[in-house]
Amino acid sequence: MSKELAMKSNKVKVFEFIKEYSITQSTDEYPKLTTQYLSEKLDMQRTNLSSILNQLVKEGKITKTTTRPVLYQLANFQLTNQKDFENLIGYNQSLNEAVMLAKAAILYPQGSPHILLTAESGSGVKYFAKNVYDFAVKSKVLKNNAPFTVFDCKTFIENPTIINEMLYGDEVNTGLVHQTNQGMLLIKHVELLSGYQRTMLFSIITSNKMPSNQYVELPRNYKCIMLCAIASDASKDLYDLYRNKMDFVIELLPLSQRPLKERFALLELFLKQEARKLDRVLEVSTNILHSLLLYEVKDNIRGLKNDIHTGVANCYVREHDVHHHHIELLLSDFPNYVRKGMIYYKTFKEEIDEIIPGDCKFAFTKNEVLKNRAKENNANIYRTIDVRKKELKKQSVSEEQINTLVSLQLHQDFQEYLNELSNRVSDKEQLSKIVSMKLISLVERFITRVSSELAINYQENILYGLCLHINASLIKVSSKQRLANEEIKRMIDLYPKHYHLAKEFVHEIEEEFRVKMNIDEIIFTMLFILNESKPVTNKHVVTLIAMHGDSSASSIVNVVNALAMHNNTYAYDLPLDKSMDDAYEDLKEQIIKVDQGKGIILIYDMGSIRTMAESIAFETKIEIKYLEMPVTLIGVTSSNKASNNDSVDEIYEYLQTKFKDIKYFRKQSDKKILVIISKEQSEVTRLKSYLNEHFDLSNVTVHVIENSEANHLYNEINIIANEGKIIGIIGNNRPNLAQYPFAEVRWLEQKNAKTLEEIFIEEDEARDDINEIFEYLKDQFNEVDVDGIKDYLLDFTKSLEVTLDATLDEDQQIGLIVHLVCLIDRISRHQAPIVNFIASNIILNHGMLVSKVKELLVPLEMALNISISDAEIATIISIVKKR
Template sequence: MKTNKEKVFDFIVEYSKRFKTINDETPKLDTQFLSEKLEMRRSNLSSILNQLVDERKIEKTKGRPVLYYLSTDQEVQIENQVFDSLIGQDLSLKDTIQFTKSAIAYPMRIPRILFTGQKGIGVRTLAEKIYEYVCLQRILKKDSNFKIVDCLDYNEKQISEKLIGKENIFLENNHGLILIKNVNVVSKDLISNVIRMLKNNSDFDFILIIHLNEDLDKLDYLRDYFNFMVHIPSLDNRNLSERFQFIEKFFQNESNNLNRSIEINDGLMQCLLLYPCKDNLIELRNNIQFGVANALSKSKKNTNIVIELGDLPPNVRKGLLYIKKHINDLTNVLEKDTTYVFNHNRTLRKKIKSENLDIYAQLEQKYKALGKMANEKEKDAYLIANIEEQIDDYLKQITHDIDKDKIKKICSTKLINSVEKFLNSASVRFNQVYSNKIYYAICLHLNNAIVRNSSKQRISNENIMEIIDKYDEQYVFSRKFLKSIEKEFNVTLSMDESAFITLVLTLQENEKLKKRNVVTLIVMHGSKTAQSIVEVVKLLMPVKNIEAFDLSLEDDPKESYEQLKNKIIEINQGRGILALYDMGSIQVMLDSIMEETKINIRSIEVPIPLLAMSACKQAEEGKNVDDIYDHLVSEYSDKSYSRMSNKDVIIALSSANENNSESIKRYLQTLEDYRDYQILSFNISDKHSLINRINEIKLKGKVIGIVGTYNPDIFNIKFVDYQHLPKVYTIHELFAESDDDFDIIEYLTEQFEIFNYDDLQNSLLPFVKKLEEIFEEPFTEDTRLGMLIHMGCLIDRLTKKQASAVNFNLDSIRTKYHDEFTMVSEASKKLESTFNVTFSDSDKATIIEIIINNKRRN
């Protein structure tokens, strides 16, 4: 409830807003007038007014009678609040509003503003706020005309009459504000006549706003006449939070009109947030009205109007197909398992009561909630997009108030031991630590499944295949476990169970993936240039936050700009874009996109084409290789890109607590050959972080070894204790003296129970040696070790009767490397015989592919 002081101040503000005009100063009010309007004693009122004066919210005149009026600061604040009610005023519309204010404030006879943007973006609403603003600013009188003409409502002849004919709106609405929408449907000749008339009539004095529906031809034509061009973003280019506010607003309006509450479920809300709206806000509003009208005809009097998916137009349900792509953004806007109730100007959120159902029954409920109108493909898309979140909720549900003692009372000892053994194996297999919640949940879920003993499948084959594609190793591992459960307990379990256990194993992994990252964008001129770079990066490092954009030299620059902007909007995860580009106007485009979208974009130029062109030009002039090299180094060494060092890398390492890496680095720099190496220093205790850093470094150069205070025990990288430093004169000597040389055969025997040292020595090493002969080239150390490890893993999988990975390039490899394929098949026979396995044609093709790819990189 408002205090008396708040009531007094609010009245002064509202009264001042209504009566401020171009000919009048801000209204000044005495205590008698305020006392009558507010029904307060003058003595009490005087005390409150003096408090507001002390707070500098209002001011008062000297002399008698004392008059009170808004302070200058408060007037400015009120003027700025005009646009506060617009959705997106501080985000997507921030620049639009600022540019519009600047245009209006610019001193000229007829302020002319050209709004560009698609149909239905809210031009009328923005113009209404502009009118309110200019009246408050005293640029227009409060009773000035405000005329809106939508060219879509008339034919060419009718529009001509309104603009330059007998109904001339400019004459009728002089000294006001005029908005002409959707000018793109008007001919160039008519536009030309209107501009000529405006230029030639010196009596005109109004604010003119024209909206053009992104017609590039007419935009170029109008550009010269209009002083200010302001872009209004489409609904697709506004974030989901803003779209949610529009949906709220439209439903609340319908609730007010009907004097009834309106209810929708979370699945329908997801559709409304994601389906493509060609006509933007107009389409969104009309579709909501359509749905409300259909639901109203079926609802009983004095009950909530409950809208189902089938009540809305068919195009709305297309939103189901986009849920998976935007699931992380949806979780930031919506609450899980919530029904939304719109009651006049409020939105109520009702949590759906969770019944004591198993996971499949819960999923089936969600499936049915979509209604009969959604087809199977759309329902499956909705289900697979929400399934991981649903499972997480289900686990919390069934493990609530559960501990180890309670599990023993519910589940058999045999089942508990089986699950414990399975999770221990999974921890080793996937290098993952699992929580007790996962352990209890699998026990409870499988206990229910064994009791149910049903092979009925609830999750579609398409959804199961999608899970297998995404988590193939975990699925195979889970399937094998469930087969043992079926055999041990003499039950039949559905395919759903394998999918369920797979998703449970990957819950923690998915939480990591949900974290938003900076996205690296490669932008290059040419066909598939950027895409090829991204493919190489993904081959060397399994990353997901890198994207490509190939800029065709033949495309129209405006089209290329829009395509690049849409690409950046699509891939942005909220933490910015790092763009690596080759040359030309790309930097200008990136700067403009950052300004337009407010996405933080940092860019680095890597001008390979310029280097190549410059080298060719120098060569044609007859210069020798040394001169060309010196020229390029001199010309491009100070550019914004970084030239990668070709020196071998040494890492000086200590723990974060010790903080000694810089001291180790300085000591290394006293050794005679330190200039031959690039020395980096890290204070890192976390092994995972160190491995990530080393993986990044290896993309630029070869890591020779680590000198440090502790051994991080990283495969295939030599470690030397820093205490060895006083014993040597060179870095080469330091690592040559190390007795930590890696024994790959010993490593394989430690990792896999099936191997012994002699078998590998007598079969695997000769096989790799034979591969070198087949390809007539000795392998690098990295290729040799990589091949040995690959073969070890492959043999281990085959001995455990696990399926080989499919090589989709099998046919092309077998055709292109026919002779090599035959020789690899022959060379592998001894290895197959030793371990009693059979290599598939896909396995042999993969061996050849690894060798060929490594040869290309080296």
């Protein structure tokens, strides 16, 4: 054993000597050493030394020649063991063009290239440049020990004199330009250089001279690969100036333009680095990963890294006294703007789910990412569900959440189950050896009926699979219900006809075999017949006729469908006594119901219907084309004229004149229109004065609507929209018109908008973001009635602003809402409260404030029958105050 230890120690000693000696030599490549030389320097016998050197060769740490004598050389293993630029995340994807240009620049036979890098702040310029340097060394364009120097002009922006001295030198010291001879120099933020400093730099680039510097002259053999990084938001003139002086221009994409897979790779890298620093395992939920993948990062890669570090640091402080090797990150550990990323989950759901499987728990160690994904393949769907539930219970997941997760995985599990069943038999003869002919006949008759009624053709595997499944269920009848009631209801609502057929079939099985089956069997039968649901009919454009009256539209639609015989025309009747808010929701429901994905032709009688439909189209993204047939309006006008005792000729001529130029289609116009809704003339005058004073209204027409009653408002908006493009609406209350931006009067002057369009941007986006966060929370926290508490939470945030005498920005509102929903979820699941060391100080020093906030939460506590502790309230105060 002592001999092995001595050998190990000697091998380390030999390698360290070769490495240190080689790095200190100023040669184009590492020096080649003989065994004799090493033996003398290390005072070792040549036989023992040769054995050690051969081991190092096998390990790839040194190389040897085939000459005599044999020469040994340090291998540049940090570079040779990987492909060029391989450690750059995205080197073969979003950074592929940048990498190819960098290689071309380094290998170009011209000599030392000058490269202009354009990038947003925090995009990894220094890291990219270091990879370019490594490639230059590996390609033997630079020596192994060539200098790599980085200078950031932004660091010394307050003192230009220091920039001169640092870069170009003075009477005492040589500058970085001189010191980096035969190496690579990266100058960051060259847009900040003064005119004099640029002149010096360009002189070096073009002629290797510094004519204005009386102290330092560059050596005759001066050779330096120079990378100049310029901010992407630098002026075009400045950019063009540098571009014209450089040999190559390379653009590094901002994080927002890089694929989500690359961003996830960055998350993995940074979280592993944090795990290494703390020597802990970091457990991270999918909610946090969603947020980190999708939030708007303020400083690109550097900002992402800093925000992750902030979250991990907060987590470490919170868990400091627990002394567990595993620590769990919480959303509350991160800044509010990070949590906001959740609102974009629905938009990128498919892409996100490919990267982050929903049934995984992530754990980041210093070297790897662990994903705990319970996967059990069984030819028994009940056993698969039971195993999945058992694994989830181990993770202390609530029963309701377990049901939700099982439901989400149901279709995937069923598909695997069907595949396994189908592989058991290849034909009906083989099937008959396992299953009785009575059952086979029943299933065949059922599938024939379904095929006929649903116009679907089924393959044989559905017959085999359903027979085997029913047979197994008959052998072991279970009254235990595995599927959640919510999933059962969802399936019934989505596929009512399939449910009716499956229910009758299961009832027939029960009667025939005298057994009692649970409702799960109906759902599984539905899954079998849904598996190959390929209707022979194609989707089409549909026509929707919408008119005022109890049955006006329905009567016309009955005639149309009877004559056309396609049954693709639908009706919406708007009773005159129905409120416009209810009418809006009813029309929206009908539009969603009849849409087949190809678009809708809407034929309507009055403008109020069109105005509502435009808003609904904006909300639902359903394509709608509009055609006005104003028979109701013509009839009303004729009736009014008749009541004035006008003659038939007078009425006829009036109607012809009034409606002769009627536009069946809304004309397109570039005219911009701003709408003010207010019945107060003084308010209208003040608003017009403010708008004229702060904005250019030369190409904008201002319309005022005094009556805000919904029906009148919709008709007025329809008329105005025929004149041009409505760019926004200003008023005291938001109308139900999603297609138009809206600004509330009371906040108008506080926005400090620079353009007319900016009046509407912030409020609309804030409203959309708040709604999106509630939608996301509703999907993620199934035990919490998010819809039911939405108004309570919004009221609380407003009241909290008054109590704390503070204005919450959008990020703070979203962060607070997310925290409260997480808190309610924890309380409802009887989980231990999160430790917050700041809370005790707040309770001690601001007890009155805690009491006031507690009063604000009473309605929420009563609604949910929960109690929120003073410590949790103090945490809420700390969240608002610190951010």
